[in-house]
Amino acid sequence: MxxxxxxxxxxxxxxxxxxxxxxxxxxxxxxxxxxxxxxxxxxxxxxxxxxxxxxxxxxxxxxxxxxxxxxxxxxxxxxxxxxxxxxxxxxxxxxxxxxxxxxxxxxxxxxxxxxxxxxxxxxxxxxxxxGDFHAITSAHNLLAALLDNHIYWGNEQNIDVRRISWRRVMDMNDRALRNIVGSLGGIANGYPRETGFDITVASEVMAILCLSADLRDLEQRLGNIIIGYRRDKSPVFARDIKADGAMAVLLKDxxxxxxxxxxxxxxxxxxxxxxxxxxxxxxxxxxxxxxxxxxxxxxxxxxxxxxxxxxxxxxxxxxxxxxxxxxxxxxxxxxxxxxxxxxxxxxxxxxxxxxxxxxxxxxxxxxxxxxxxxxxxxxxxxxxxxxxxxxxxxxxxxxxxxxxxxxxxxxxxxxxxxxxxxxxxxxxxxxGGHSQFSPLYPDDMSLFHKIETIAKDIYHASEVIADKSVRDQLRSWEDQGYGHLPICMAKTQYSFSTDPNLRGAPTGHAVPIREVRLAAGAGFIVVITGEIMTMPGLPKVPSSEKIFLNDQGYIEGLF
Missing domain, CATH: 3.40.50.300 (P-loop containing nucleotide triphosphate hydrolases)
Structure with missing residues (x-):
């Protein structure tokens, strides 16, 4: 053989x-x-x-x-x-x-x-x-740095530091960075606050790059990113701290x-x-x-x-x-x-x-x-x-x-x-011309109804479980003009349900919503279900242990 x-x-x-x-x-x-x-x-x-x-x-x-x-x-x-x-x-x-x-x-x-x-x-x-992922990582983290810098130098936009939604990213699995406290070490380093990292492929900047029609559209979408909220709960956009132009420069190639x-x-x-x-x-x-x-x-x-x-x-x-x-x-x-x-x-x-x-x-x-x-x-x-x-x-x-x-x-x-x-x-x-494509739900359907439609028609779930705070947040976004946006479900890939161990074609299960996030620049609502993580961890024996350069200088173990 x-x-x-x-x-x-x-x-x-x-x-x-x-x-x-x-x-x-x-x-x-x-x-x-x-x-x-x-x-x-x-x-x-x-x-x-x-x-x-x-x-x-x-x-x-x-x-x-x-x-x-x-x-x-x-x-x-x-x-x-x-x-x-x-x-x-x-x-x-x-x-x-x-x-x-x-x-x-x-x-x-x-x-x-x-x-x-x-x-x-x-x-x-x-x-x-x-170098595309490095550019996306840099543009995302530039916005994070400009946000903290804006607050350090007087906070002209009156950003509520308790309501900052923009985290940092890196293109690596690292569970230790999911939740951190930044700006420690004294007054010169800013105001300490809870924050964290997501993986670069979960960045809204990645989604924006992948949905933009051209560079002009890209820059406009970058400006639409919501980075946090003021005390009156009004959104603060990336353009409000003049970050969109520099971010677009990093992404031009x-x-x-x-x-x-x-x-x-x-x-x-x-x-x-x-x-x-x-x-x-x-x-x-x-x-x-x-x-x-x-x-x-x-x-x-x-x-x-x-x-x-x-x-x-x-x-x-x-x-x-x-x-x-x-x-x-x-x-x-x-x-x-x-x-x-x-x-x-x-x-x-x-x-x-x-x-x-x-x-x-x-x-x-x-x-x-x-x-x-x-x-x-x-x-x-x-x-x-x-x-x-x-x-x-x-x-x-x-x-x-x-x-x-x-x-x-x-x-x-x-x-x-x-x-x-x-x-x-x-x-x-x-x-053959047989395709009669149309999306699953119309733009004008309510956000929660869109979530239910996906859960019931695609996952065959019996119900969507969401706290009042989640439902109120969705209604608030509708009031702000974001009700037409589509839904991006964050769910385990291993099952129709939110339980990765439930194989086959389960029916009658519930879809619990843990959190919702507005990706205003990308143009969708992220719905986080079950135990899904936006920053993965490495397994007990990561693939990296088998990756090395051989005596001829060739990469081994990559795949």
Missing amino acids: AEVKSDIEIARAAKKKPILEIGAALGIPPEDLLPYGHDKAKISADFIARQRGKKNGHLILVTAINPTPAGEGKTTTTVGLGDGLNRIGKKAIICIREASLGPCFGVKGGAAGGGYAQVVPMEDMNLHFT AIQPNLVQTLENNPAFVHGGPFANIAHGCNSVIATTTALKLADYVVTEAGFGADLGAEKFFDIKCRKAGLKPDAAVLVATVRAIKMNGGVKKDDLGKENLEALRKGCANLGRHVQNVKKFGVPVIVAINHFTSDTEAEVQAIKDYVATLGAEAVLCRHWAEGSAGIEELAMKVAALAE
């Missing part, structure tokens, strides 16, 4: 083309590419502006069932499908998110696909890449999409990276809308399961950017479905049709949820060598009862050759 190479070994052996050549195939002139080395580049704002009058291609969303430790391979399928569409003669671009250092060194690993369906350069993409390539030398835009469990989980609007002008097909993904990623893609990103997806691909594996059916991880290699059929309830719930948005859906079964023909057929038979189709895909082992069937069926689905 041939030796199975690791993802990083496959990526390192890639025969990459110069990035200017990848850009030229899309019609991007050399002067409109800002190279970062030979294999990655940013696309200029001038070039993007010149594309606005062009017709859009077809937009394909790749989503998945609720993730399990068995893995689903959503990004791998996104990359594979993009390669597959190019293989069958379609002009396709892949749009995915950038990787966060926190999960990379924590538990999740890389975020560039896997096997023979990867985006390269893999090492760079999983580390500092083109970061807002430009990054162009890289797949192992098969097809174009990929990798830009932005909000988490889907604590943020809205989609790559940037500017990357997606630009790709739609340059290709017949754009394959993009939404984070985690469809209950989080797809719902936010539809209700936040598509609503705000005026996007209309033509089709959705729901990724599942035999192993993950069996785990949803109660099989332990060590036993996933054994055929178990009873558990598989039980676990299919999770898959079915996601299929039905996507259809609620009017988007036609097809299931991609990401193949593992332990899968049996009977198990694969059982999934196909089950999906057929839902009025959809499931296709077995072998892109991890075979690249685009292993996903041709899915590519052809997705192309036919997208070109």
Whole structure:
């Protein structure tokens, strides 16, 4: 049996083309590419502006069932499908998110696909890449520093230090920084107060960058950030302390999409990276809308399961950017479905049709949820060598009862050759004009009703539990003119419920709301449920323990 190479070994052996050549195939002139080395580049704002009058291609969303430790391979399928569409003669671009250092060194690993369906350069993409996350971190923390400085030098805006809502961020998992006291050490250091850190991918600045149409829109949204409240409870905005201009300066390059390539030398835009469990989980609007002008097909993904990623893609990103997806691909594996059916991880290699059929309830719930948005859906079964023909057929038979189709895909082992069937069926689905996309709820629905609609229609919960203070806060924001905003649920990715251990397709559960936050710049309300944290911690044995430089100077253990 041939030796199975690791993802990083496959990526390192890639025969990459110069990035200017990848850009030229899309019609991007050399002067409109800002190279970062030979294999990655940013696309200029001038070039993007010149594309606005062009017709859009077809937009394909790749989503998945609720993730399990068995893995689903959503990004791998996104990359594979993009390669597959190019293989069958379609002009396709892949749009995915950038990787966060926190999960990379924590538990999740890389975020560039896997096997023979990867985006390269893999090492760079999983580390500092083109510096976008550092720029976002700097812009966010500049605002925090200016806020404390404003208070130190007299507090002209009369900010109530008890009602400051703007925390700091860093791109690393660090539970020790969730709640801290700052400005200790005497009068020269300011006024001591409670504060804390979130992870960069949960920053409102990240969400703003990913939802902005251009640099001017970005600066306006930055100015709309609410950093705290006065004693009369009126909001204080970033523009009130003159922070928006300098923040935009720090982000002027970061807002430009990054162009890289797949192992098969097809174009990929990798830009932005909000988490889907604590943020809205989609790559940037500017990357997606630009790709739609340059290709017949754009394959993009939404984070985690469809209950989080797809719902936010539809209700936040598509609503705000005026996007209309033509089709959705729901990724599942035999192993993950069996785990949803109660099989332990060590036993996933054994055929178990009873558990598989039980676990299919999770898959079915996601299929039905996507259809609620009017988007036609097809299931991609990401193949593992332990899968049996009977198990694969059982999934196909089950999906057929839902009025959809499931296709077995072998892109991890075979690249685009292993996903041709899915590519052809997705192309036919997208070109069929069957999509009747509409968001789950209208803009003018009350904020609490929007939360209930998501909880009941997508999570199949029986009720939403919220203290009077939460309900009063939502009504207050409605009175201030924010009632039209969509909802961004912060919830565990592992279950339809707020209990990460409740697998399958639970019904009748309650969704407890712990806190609500107004992201006025990004343009949504963050609803924090259950035990979800906006600053993750590292596991007992973090991935970083296995990451090192070998004798040749190559990175090992990254993925």
